[in-house]
Amino acid sequence: MQIRGQGFSMRIGYGWDSHEFKRGIPLKIGGVEIAHDKGLGGHSDGDVLLHAITDALLGAVAAPDIGTLFSPSDSRWKGADSAVFLAEALRRVKSAGYKIVNVDSTLVLAAPKIGPHAAAIRESVSHLTAVPPDCIGIKAKTPEGMGTDNAAIAHVVVLLEMVSSPKTRKSNKKQRS
Ligand SMILES: [Zn+2]
8 A cells, every 4th residue: 555645545434324214205225216115205315325425435535524515404405316415525535636446335224125226226326426336335234123124224435545646735745754
C-alpha cells in the first residue's frame, strides 16, 4: 500500500440504513423497482440500499452524513429519487481525490426474496456508481430472531483508492516523512 502525504492512499466507509414496509407504495432497492405488496416508507423513495451506499461513501471521505446533507424536514427531498443523494456522495468522493475500488452489501429483510433480483440490483448499482458489476457485492439474509420482519435493513462497506491529490492537500506534501 502506498502512503502519500500524511495519510494512506485507501479509505474504507461503512453505511447502515433501515426503512419500514408500508402498503400501497412501490418497493425500490438499489434503484430497481421490485414487484411486492409493500414498499419502503420514508421521506424520499425509501431506497434503503442506495441510502446505505451513500452514507458509506460519505463516511469514507469524512463528509457529513445523508441526513445532514438531505434533511428529511426539507420538502425538496419529499419523494426524491435516491440516485440524487448517491450522485452527491460520488461528487464528494471524486473531489476528495478518490475512486471506488469495490462495494459490498448485505440486505436484511423477511420478504421479498432478493436472490431473483440480485443481478438486476448489481447492474443498477454498477450503472449509478460507474463501478464494474464484479466489484459490487449484493447479499441478502432474513432477520432470524430479530423481530424486524416489517423492515428492510442494509449494511454497506466501500473501499476507496486515491487517484489524485485534492488541492487542499498539496501543502501537506512537504511534510511527508
Ligand atoms: Zn434511508
